Amino acid sequence: MIFEGLNEKFQNIFAQLKRKGKLNEKDIQEVNREIKMALLEADVNFKVVKQFTKNIGERAIGQEVLSSLTPGQQFIKIVKDEMTTLLGGEIERMDFVQGRQNVYMMVGLQGAGKTTTAAKIANLLKKEKKFKPLLVACDVYRPAAIKQLEILGAELKIDVYSEHDVKDPIGIAKRGLQKSTEEHYDLVIFDTAGRLQIDEALMDELVKIKETINPTEILLTVDGMTGQESVNVANEFNRLLDISGVILTKMDGDTRGGAALSITYTIGKAIKYIGTGEKLTDIELFYPDRMASRILGMGDVLSFIDKA
Amino acid sequence: IKTADNFKEKIENVMYMGSFDDDFFDELEETLILSDLGAHTSVKVTEALRTKIIETRSKSKEEVVGFLKEILIEMVAIETKEMQNPTIILVVGVNGVGKTTTIAKLSERYKKQGKKVIIAAADTFRAAAVEQLDEWAKRVGVDIIKSSTGADPSSVVYDAIGAAKARKADILICDTAGRLHNKVNLMNELQKISKTISREGGDFTIHNLIVLDATTGQNAINQAKVFHECVEISGIVLTKLDGTAKGGIAISIIDEMQIPIEYVGIGEKSEDLIDFDPKKFVDLLFE
Numbered sequence: 001m002i003f004e005g006l007n008e009k010f011q012n013i014f015a016q017l018k019r020k021g022k023l024n025e026k027d028i029q030e031v032n033r034e035i036k037m038a039l040l041e042a043d044v045n046f047k048v049v050k051q052f053t054k055n056i057g058e059r060a061i062g063q064e065v066l067s068s069l070t071p072g073q074q075f076i077k078i079v080k081d082e083m084t085t086l087l088g089g090e091i092e093r094m095d096f097v098q099g100r101q102n103v104y105m106m107v108g109l110q111g112a113g114k115t116t117t118a119a120k121i122a123n124l125l126k127k128e129k130k131f132k133p134l135l136v137a138c139d140v141y142r143p144a145a146i147k148q149l150e151i152l153g154a155e156l157k158i159d160v161y162s163e164h165d166v167k168d169p170i171g172i173a174k175r176g177l178q179k180s181t182e183e184h185y186d187l188v189i190f191d192t193a194g195r196l197q198i199d200e201a202l203m204d205e206l207v208k209i210k211e212t213i214n215p216t217e218i219l220l221t222v223d224g225m226t227g228q229e230s231v232n233v234a235n236e237f238n239r240l241l242d243i244s245g246v247i248l249t250k251m252d253g254d255t256r257g258g259a260a261l262s263i264t265y266t267i268g269k270a271i272k273y274i275g276t277g278e279k280l281t282d283i284e285l286f287y288p289d290r291m292a293s294r295i296l297g298m299g300d301v302l303s304f305i306d307k308a
Numbered sequence: 309i310k311t312a313d314n315f316k317e318k319i320e321n322v323m324y325m326g327s328f329d330d331d332f333f334d335e336l337e338e339t340l341i342l343s344d345l346g347a348h349t350s351v352k353v354t355e356a357l358r359t360k361i362i363e364t365r366s367k368s369k370e371e372v373v374g375f376l377k378e379i380l381i382e383m384v385a386i387e388t389k390e391m392q393n394p395t396i397i398l399v400v401g402v403n404g405v406g407k408t409t410t411i412a413k414l415s416e417r418y419k420k421q422g423k424k425v426i427i428a429a430a431d432t433f434r435a436a437a438v439e440q441l442d443e444w445a446k447r448v449g450v451d452i453i454k455s456s457t458g459a460d461p462s463s464v465v466y467d468a469i470g471a472a473k474a475r476k477a478d479i480l481i482c483d484t485a486g487r488l489h490n491k492v493n494l495m496n497e498l499q500k501i502s503k504t505i506s507r508e509g510g511d512f513t514i515h516n517l518i519v520l521d522a523t524t525g526q527n528a529i530n531q532a533k534v535f536h537e538c539v540e541i542s543g544i545v546l547t548k549l550d551g552t553a554k555g556g557i558a559i560s561i562i563d564e565m566q567i568p569i570e571y572v573g574i575g576e577k578s579e580d581l582i583d584f585d586p587k588k589f590v591d592l593l594f595e
């Protein structure tokens with residue numbers, strides 16, 4: 001990767017700046033260009049990068065970056081802090097309440113990881129919080145989508161509500177919810193078919209499912225490798241469904257995961273979990289500070305900064 | 309396909325600036341990055357255009373847009389090889405990009421061309437992967453060779469090659485489980501499948517296709533590189549171009565790796581596959 005040396009670049013630029021003693025606008029621009037490139041290579045959305053670097057630039061001028069003995073690190077620290085804050089600062093947990101019926105709905109593009117994640121969450125909350133979950137299979141389009149959820153459910157010993165040969169996801173959702181109420185499941189998770197955010201008919205279907213089941217969480221599942229497109233996807237799903245949180249999948253890959261920043265910056269909704277593998281236990285809480293380091297490609301620098 | 313309102317608008321804005329100075333080139337570079345071309349290729353394209361403008365002393369916006377298109381078309385126009393009979397196609401890629409669906413689409417296409425197609429369900433890992441491919445085989449009307457979930461994928465491929473020879477198939481297409489390229493054991497497993505194909509393939513030409521999702525960002529470059537090191541990729545299928553993603557990452561992959569895109573996926577149905585056409589692809593960016 002070209003930008004693995006981000007930290008070094010910063011040190012060089014700042015060594016030069018330090019000799020001059022004062023930061024002028026052009027200096028800031030130069031530094032910002034490096035950050036900008038690093039963020040773009042990490043797939044942070046372009047518009048987000050622009051605004052973010054502008055904010056950082058303004059903040060840096062007002063700070064005692066140059067009088068510091070290590071201005072490069074000082075500056076990176078500002079960048080990282082800002083980004084961490086933007087990413088939510090603290091861990092934001094799922095909305096679940098014991099003793100009530102918790103209704104979750106999975107939405108997202110094709111292949112993002114909705115079905116797998118639905119099973120992972122059901123398993124996690126069953127194990128850790130002693131919920132009694134029910135999975136409802138509302139994807140009537142993808143071949144063997146229902147079967148996939150059934151197999152995952154069987155593996156986890158979690159019940160699945162499904163209707164084969166019925167092509168009416170709204171009806172299935174309704175009857176699934178009914179079953180969950182009657183049989184006292186306190187966590188019911190609806191898997192839905194993948195769809196493009198520009199597909200009006202299918203987006204409308206999601207709105208109708210939402211109206212039918214009245215979810216306490218609507219979770220937008222996003223592939224962690226998504227590029228510039230993440231903002232369009234998040235915006236549109238959020239506009240139509242007012243989602244409650246985001247799950248970033250496939251973070252076990254080597255993506256820098258800039259979609260995380262793009263999405264939280266754009267729609268202001270928290271990322272709650274990340275998917276870190278294909279196994280049904282591969283799900284972790286989202287840590288904003290770790291994500292910031294990852295986007296900046298400076299995992300190795302972290303411990304260094306902590307000491308500074 | 310709606311590849312690019314943004315790109316078009318952006319390019320128009322850039323061109324509107326009137327003079328082809330540093331600001332113009334900076335803006336252009338940003339526009340290219342906005343389309344997932346990546347910093348590296350964007351700089352390269354911008355520099356090529358700068359050279360061209362200096363050479364021709366052109367001051368016309370239309371002409372400059374034309375140059376830009378030419379540069380991009382030249383970059384992505386790589387000759388694809390004619391499909392041989394018989395061929396084994398191994399389909400690889402990371403999770404959820406559209407491998408299995410693409411196999412259904414390819415089967416339909418080759419079947420329509422009058423070829424005898426067999427598909428092999430060598431994703432024995434993901435829940436209901438075999439059932440998914442099986443369902444497609446029924447819909448499209450092609451033979452499928454399968455085993456149970458958990459079976460060794462190489463042995464499924466081995467059986468499938470045997471069947472393809474015995475039944476005199478023209479094309480055998482092997483599905484594989486999605487795998488992230490940084491998982492060494494899974495990449496080794498893929499290499500083993502590939503070796504089985506080389507060893508058992510006989511008269512069959514071998515064609516390794518990587519499926520890339522147009523929504524993917526810079527990571528697609530790593531995907532292409534690492535899969536290529538593992539099984540020597542000879543073609544690319546770019547899926548999900550029916551969305552608003554621009555698939556710009558494909559330009560930088562072709563540029564860096566010199567592997568052609570052969571097909572483009574534009575939907576979830578078995579007929580939603582078109583040939584990759586460099587000129588159309590680039591034109592679409594500007595439409």
Ligand SMILES: Nc1nc2c(ncn2[C@@H]2O[C@H](COP(=O)(O)OP(=O)(O)OP(=O)(O)O)[C@@H](O)[C@H]2O)c(=O)[nH]1
Pocket residue numbers: 108109110111112113114115116117139142145192193194195221249250251252253274275276277278282403404434486488
């Ligand atoms: N490596 C890895 N793979 C994942 C992760 N989450 C899901 N997957 C894989 O991604 C692929 C797609 O996952 P699905 O759960 O089927 O995705 P989906 O969003 O339900 O797909 P559609 O229903 O077709 O829209 C499968 O191969 C999963 O095993 C993850 O966190 N890491």
Ligand SMILES: Nc1nc2c(ncn2[C@@H]2O[C@H](COP(=O)(O)OP(=O)(O)OP(=O)(O)O)[C@@H](O)[C@H]2O)c(=O)[nH]1
Pocket residue numbers: 110111142194196401402403404405406407408409410431434437484485486487547548549550551572573574575576580
């Ligand atoms: N819109 C659109 N969706 C597609 C396209 N190709 C595949 N899909 C969808 O993407 C999702 C994943 O497709 P699959 O064919 O299962 O992907 P895969 O690569 O085999 O997935 P794994 O085997 O889990 O790694 C499904 O919902 C498909 O319907 C395409 O060109 N356009």
Ligand SMILES: [Mg+2]
Pocket residue numbers: 114115116139145191192193194
């Ligand atoms: Mg699914």
Ligand SMILES: [Mg+2]
Pocket residue numbers: 407408409431437483484485486
């Ligand atoms: Mg598959």
